[in-house]
Amino acid sequence: xxxxxxxxxxxxxxPAVALPTSAAAATVLTxxxxxxxxxxxxxxxxxxxNHAIRHVSLxxxxxxxxxxxxxxxxxxxxxxxxxxxxxxLVPGARVEGKVYVDGKDLYxxxxxxxxxxxxxxxxxxxxxxxxxxxxxxxxxxxxTLNGIGGNHHETVERCLRxxxxxxxxxxxxxxxxxxxxxxxxxxxCIARALAVExxxxxMDEPASALDPIxxxxxxxxxxxxxxxxxxxxxxxxxxxxxxVSDNTAFFYLGELIEIGPTAQIFxxxxxxxxxxxxxxKFG
Amino acid sequence: xxxxxxSFLYRKMVDRGMAVVCALLxxxxxxxxxxxxxxxxxxxAAGLSWDFFTQLPKPVGEEGGGIGNALIGTLAMVAIACVLxxxxxxxxxxxxxxxxxxxxxxxxxxxxxxxxxxxxxxIGIVAYALVVKPMGHFSALAGGVALAILMIPTLARATxxxxxxxxxxxxxxxxALGVPNWKTSMRVVIRxxxxxxxxxxxxxxxxxxxxxxxxIFTALNNQYWNFDPRAPTASLTVQIYNYAISPYxxxxxKAWTASLVLLLVxxxxxxxxxxxxxxxxxxxx
Numbered sequence: 001x002x003x004x005x006x007x008x009x010x011x012x013x014x015p016a017v018a019l020p021t022s023a024a025a026a027t028v029l030t031x032x033x034x035x036x037x038x039x040x041x042x043x044x045x046x047x048x049x050n051h052a053i054r055h056v057s058l059x060x061x062x063x064x065x066x067x068x069x070x071x072x073x074x075x076x077x078x079x080x081x082x083x084x085x086x087x088x089l090v091p092g093a094r095v096e097g098k099v100y101v102d103g104k105d106l107y108x109x110x111x112x113x114x115x116x117x118x119x120x121x122x123x124x125x126x127x128x129x130x131x132x133x134x135x136x137x138x139x140x141x142x143x144t145l146n147g148i149g150g151n152h153h154e155t156v157e158r159c160l161r162x163x164x165x166x167x168x169x170x171x172x173x174x175x176x177x178x179x180x181x182x183x184x185x186x187x188x189c190i191a192r193a194l195a196v197e198x199x200x201x202x203m204d205e206p207a208s209a210l211d212p213i214x215x216x217x218x219x220x221x222x223x224x225x226x227x228x229x230x231x232x233x234x235x236x237x238x239x240x241x242x243x244v245s246d247n248t249a250f251f252y253l254g255e256l257i258e259i260g261p262t263a264q265i266f267x268x269x270x271x272x273x274x275x276x277x278x279x280x281k282f283g
Numbered sequence: 284x285x286x287x288x289x290s291f292l293y294r295k296m297v298d299r300g301m302a303v304v305c306a307l308l309x310x311x312x313x314x315x316x317x318x319x320x321x322x323x324x325x326x327x328a329a330g331l332s333w334d335f336f337t338q339l340p341k342p343v344g345e346e347g348g349g350i351g352n353a354l355i356g357t358l359a360m361v362a363i364a365c366v367l368x369x370x371x372x373x374x375x376x377x378x379x380x381x382x383x384x385x386x387x388x389x390x391x392x393x394x395x396x397x398x399x400x401x402x403x404x405x406i407g408i409v410a411y412a413l414v415v416k417p418m419g420h421f422s423a424l425a426g427g428v429a430l431a432i433l434m435i436p437t438l439a440r441a442t443x444x445x446x447x448x449x450x451x452x453x454x455x456x457x458x459a460l461g462v463p464n465w466k467t468s469m470r471v472v473i474r475x476x477x478x479x480x481x482x483x484x485x486x487x488x489x490x491x492x493x494x495x496x497x498x499i500f501t502a503l504n505n506q507y508w509n510f511d512p513r514a515p516t517a518s519l520t521v522q523i524y525n526y527a528i529s530p531y532x533x534x535x536x537k538a539w540t541a542s543l544v545l546l547l548v549x550x551x552x553x554x555x556x557x558x559x560x561x562x563x564x565x566x567x568x
Contacts (some may be wrong), residue, residue: 003314084459086455086458086459089454089464114461114462114463114464116461117458117459117461118460118461119461120469121459121460122455124452124455124456124459125536126452126465128450128452128453128455128456129456130453130457130471130475131453131475132475132477132562132564133472133564134564141457141460142460142461143373143464145457145460145462145466145467145470145471146460146461146462146466172565174565175562175564175565176562176564176565178566179565189456192460193459193460194458196461198437245319
């Protein structure tokens with residue numbers, strides 16, 4: 001895990017909000033001096049005979065946001081679920097290829113998916129707070145369920161603040177997590193994911209069930225989280241991808257068609273299919 | 284415009300009509316339930332007294348006496364059935380829900396379904412062969428085993444359904460936090476289903492407490508106090524049966540009163556299940 005002070009030191013040298021300009025993103029993408037945080041090589045995912053992800057290779061630099069876009073059923077979710085081994089539990093699912101996080105292959109022998117998932121957190125499409133737990137317990141769940149006892153007040157407050165939810169819930173931390181509105185529940189789930197201090201945060205359409213105001217809050221949050229985390233976000237909304245990401249990957253029928261700086265993907269894509277999709281000709 | 288208006292009136296009438304039909308059907312269904320309660324209360328309440336709960340049954344012709352031994356016997360046998368049946372039933376249900384998609388799971392599920400359809404008297408005979416025969420005499424233990432066998436299949440199926448109702452997204456959320464599989468099952472999935480499982484357990488216990496047939500060949504009966512699980516034991520249901528088939532008016536009254544006691548025991552279990560499963564969280568839905 002990144003020690004928090006180091007991360008703060010890094011962020012203080014950067015501009016407060018890193019704009020997804022093509023120049024900045026391009027350097028991030030081509031900068032060979034830094035090791036990619038996440039590197040995928042020839043990834044294939046099968047559900048029994050269905051070849052859902054086909055030969056995908058890409059890399060993500062630390063402290064950047066990668067947006068994954070594409071029409072429904074193109075394998076966006078399947079792809080990011082492969083990055084924290086969520087397919088392990090799906091009967092009939094098979095993953096081939098290599099996924100490196102900090103240079104270590106997730107699918108190598110002897111890698112414990114449980115330990116891995118503590119480093120690669122995930123926020124799901126629908127808010128899924130634990131219904132038997134209070135707001136406080138939901139945020140602390142990643143710690144308490146992993147047997148870390150004691151007082152989690154500081155962690156809970158920090159994560160709720162990071163998720164821009166603290167002011168709304170600070171007076172009712174003992175209320176049920178499910179008593180919140182949909183947008184609040186989703187921010188609660190983000191706070192819960194942050195509490196285990198992951199290095200990579202996977203977000204599977206985190207705003208698809210939310211109204212524009214809640215969506216804006218979550219996008220703002222992504223900008224802030226980028227200072228510390230590496231984020232891969234699946235989104236249906238191309239505007240959202242344009243707003244939050246440094247780089248964008250376009251998936252179609254299980255293949256990675258194109259990846260590049262977000263501005264380039266939306267204004268000057270290399271591939272015809274990307275252009276057709278981002279200009280709304282299909283999908 | 285006229286047409287639209289009349290069709291609106293028509294729809295409103297059908298709506299009213301259907302509401303009335305539903306209310307009537309509810310009343311029809313409610314009558315037997317009310318009449319059972321009414322009969323048991325009016326005929327049984329007269330016999331209620333402190334002695335009824337604390338005394339042994341008296342021989343025919345003598346006034347007074349109670350069913351204290353039968354009450355203790357029923358509670359003891361239900362307790363034995365709980366110790367044996369609840370862990371096995373709930374455990375089997377959790378297994379079926381979490382790991383039961385293979386051949387073993389399907390076999391167990393099929394067996395549980397068949398077993399839950401077996402008449403309770405047959406289970407009494409099985410418990411007779413399994414426990415009474417080898418021991419050489421009737422016992423509370425045999426009665427408890429019979430009740431446990433009765434509880435396990437229904438409890439297993441109910442638990443399985445309840446655990447399967449827990450959304451997969453909660454399991455995923457827990458796994459994504461790096462919580463191991465078994466802990467996710469125990470602390471997230473089963474904990475979410477827990478209120479339902481507690482209700483299912485209490486309903487199974489209530490059902491077992493009301494069984495007569497499996498006890499006739501297993502616990503038999505006993506006119507005296509008995510605190511030895513290896514000896515024949517009285518139970519409320521068998522006592523009610525004996526009193527009800529007797530030719531004496533006094534015993535008939537006692538049968539009604541004992542029925543009322545049994546109803547109260549079962550009713551209290553139901554209330555307990557409501558209280559125990561109430562959410563401790565504010566604003567919980």
